Amino acid sequence: MRKKENIETIYTAALKIFAKFGYQKATVEDIAKTMNMTKGNLYLYVKNKKALYRETVSWALQKWQFRVATAVDRETDVKRRFEVMCFKAVEYLSQDDHLRRVLIHDPEIFPMFPEKDPFEEINQNSVLMIKTILEQGIEEKAFRKVNTERVSEIIFLIYKMFIIRTYIKRETEFMQQVFAETVELVTHGLFMESPLMGVEKTGT
Amino acid sequence: MRKKENIETIYTAALKIFAKFGYQKATVEDIAKTMNMTKGNLYLYVKNKKALYRETVSWALQKWQFRVATAVDRETDVKRRFEVMCFKAVEYLSQDDHLRRVLIHDPEIFPMFPEKDPFEEINQNSVLMIKTILEQGIEEKAFRKVNTERVSEIIFLIYKMFIIRTYIKRETEFMQQVFAETVELVTHGLFMESPLMGVEKTGT
DNA sequence: AAATGAACAATATTTTTATTTGTTCATTTA
DNA sequence: TAAATGAACAAATAAAAATATTGTTCATTT
Numbered sequence: 001m002r003k004k005e006n007i008e009t010i011y012t013a014a015l016k017i018f019a020k021f022g023y024q025k026a027t028v029e030d031i032a033k034t035m036n037m038t039k040g041n042l043y044l045y046v047k048n049k050k051a052l053y054r055e056t057v058s059w060a061l062q063k064w065q066f067r068v069a070t071a072v073d074r075e076t077d078v079k080r081r082f083e084v085m086c087f088k089a090v091e092y093l094s095q096d097d098h099l100r101r102v103l104i105h106d107p108e109i110f111p112m113f114p115e116k117d118p119f120e121e122i123n124q125n126s127v128l129m130i131k132t133i134l135e136q137g138i139e140e141k142a143f144r145k146v147n148t149e150r151v152s153e154i155i156f157l158i159y160k161m162f163i164i165r166t167y168i169k170r171e172t173e174f175m176q177q178v179f180a181e182t183v184e185l186v187t188h189g190l191f192m193e194s195p196l197m198g199v200e201k202t203g204t
Numbered sequence: 205m206r207k208k209e210n211i212e213t214i215y216t217a218a219l220k221i222f223a224k225f226g227y228q229k230a231t232v233e234d235i236a237k238t239m240n241m242t243k244g245n246l247y248l249y250v251k252n253k254k255a256l257y258r259e260t261v262s263w264a265l266q267k268w269q270f271r272v273a274t275a276v277d278r279e280t281d282v283k284r285r286f287e288v289m290c291f292k293a294v295e296y297l298s299q300d301d302h303l304r305r306v307l308i309h310d311p312e313i314f315p316m317f318p319e320k321d322p323f324e325e326i327n328q329n330s331v332l333m334i335k336t337i338l339e340q341g342i343e344e345k346a347f348r349k350v351n352t353e354r355v356s357e358i359i360f361l362i363y364k365m366f367i368i369r370t371y372i373k374r375e376t377e378f379m380q381q382v383f384a385e386t387v388e389l390v391t392h393g394l395f396m397e398s399p400l401m402g403v404e405k406t407g408t
Numbered sequence: 409a410a411a412t413g414a415a416c417a418a419t420a421t422t423t424t425t426a427t428t429t430g431t432t433c434a435t436t437t438a
Numbered sequence: 439t440a441a442a443t444g445a446a447c448a449a450a451t452a453a454a455a456a457t458a459t460t461g462t463t464c465a466t467t468t
Contacts, residue, residue, distance in 0.1 A: 024451090037442075037443095038442070038443055038444070039444095040442070040443060040444065040445095041441075041442050041443070044440095044441070044442080
C-alpha cells in the first residue's frame with residue numbers, strides 16, 4: 001500500500017466504523033480489519049486514533065462543502081445560487097449516511113453553539129461562501145443592502161439549525177417542506193412594504 | 205405558613221438554589237434552609253424533589269411568558285407587536301438571572317431539538333402567540349400570506365436559537381445587534397422584488 | 409396545625425480490581 | 439527493503455465493592 005495514494009481508503013474505512021460505533025466504541029482494530037490489515041500496520045499510516053478521527057471527519061466535511069460549492073458554481077443567477085446553496089447542503093447530508101451517523105454520535109463536530117469550534121476553519125469557509133453570494137446579490141441589486149458580515153453569520157446559524165435537525169430526526173420529507181418555507185421567509189420577508197425598501201438608507 | 209398563600213416563596217427559594225447548584229447538586233435541605241425551615245417541614249408543601257423542580261421551572265417559564273404577552277398586548281400595531289414579542293422575550297431572560305442559570309445547568313428544559321419536550325404545553329403556547337400575531341398581520345394585510353402553522357414554528361425555532369445563545373454566552377450587547385439584524389432579515393427579506401409578491405398566489 | 413429531627417432506604421461518590429484497547433517495535437514476509 | 443505482523447506493555451475503560459450523602463417518612467414536639 002503506497003502512502004498518500006490510498007489514504008482515502010483509510011478515511012473511508014474509518015468513517016464507516018466511526019459511523020457504526022462512534023469514536024469511543026470504535027477500535028483501531030475494527031478499522032484495520034475493515035481493510036484486511038492489522039492495527040500495527042495501520043499505525044504506519046496514521047499518527048494515532050485521535051488524529052485519524054480528526055482527519056477522517058475533516059475529510060468528510062470538506063467533501064460535503066466541495067459538493068455544495070460545485071453545485072453553486074453551476075448556477076449563474078445569484079438568487080438561484082443562494083437557493084441552491086441552501087438546499088444542496090441539506091440534501092447532501094441526508095445522502096451521506098456515514099457522515100450523518102458520525103455527527104449523531106458526536107454533536108461536538110458541528111455544534112449549534114460552539115464554545116470552541118473544532119472545525120472552525122472549515123465552517124468559516126462556509127460562512128465565506130454565503131458572504132460572497134450576498135455580496136454578489138447586493139452588487140447586482142438582486143438583494144437588499146444588508147450587513148454581509150452579520151447576515152452571513154445569521155444565515156449560517158439558521159442553516160446549521162436545519163442541518164442538525166435533519167440528521168437528528170429522519171423526517172426528511174417534512175423537514176424539506178419546513179426548510180423550503182424558511183428559505184422563502186428569509187428571502188422574501190414577512191412584512192409587506194414598498195419595493196424600494198433597503199435599496200438605499202433613505203430617510204423616513 | 206399557610207399553603208397556597210406562600211407557595212411562591214418556596215418556588216423563589218428553590219429557583220435560587222437550583223440556579224446556584226443545578227438539580228443534582230442542590231439538596232432539599234439547602235432549599236429549606238434558605239427559608240429557615242427544615243427539610244421535613246418542606247415536605248408538607250411539596251411532593252418530592254423532582255416535582256418541586258418541575259413546578260419551580262414551570263412557574264418561572266410561565267412568568268417569563270406572561271411578561272412577553274403583557275408587553276405584546278400593550279401594542280396595537282401588528283408589526284410592532286411582532287417586534288416587541290421578539291425583543292421582549294430575549295430581554296426578559298437576560299434579566300432573570302436565576303432562570304437563566306437554571307437553563308444553563310439543564311439545557312433539557314428548553315432544548316433546541318426536543319426529542320420529548322418536558323414543557324411542551326408552555327412552548328406550544330408561545331408558538332400560538334406567534335401564530336396569532338401572524339394571523340392578525342395577514343388579516344390586516346401588513347404581513348405576506350404565509351402558512352401560519354409552519355411559519356410560527358419556524359420563528360419559534362429561530363427565536364429559541366437566540367434565547368439559547370443569549371443565556372449560554374453572556375455577550376448580550378453583541379447578541380442584541382445580531383438579533384436585531386435577524387428580525388430585520390425575517391421581516392423584510394433578503395431579495396428585492398415587486399411589492400405585490402405574496403399578496404395573492406398569482407400564477408407566474 | 410405546623411414544625412422538628414431521628415431513622416432509613418435510595419442515590420451518588422469514591423476506591424479498588426479487572427478488562428480492554430491504543431501504541432510501539434523487533435521480527436517476518438513478499 | 440518497504441510493508442506487514444503480532445507479541446508486549448502502558449493507558450484508558452469498564453465493572454464491582456465499599457463508603458458517604460441525601461431524599462423521604464413519621465412519631466413526637468412546639
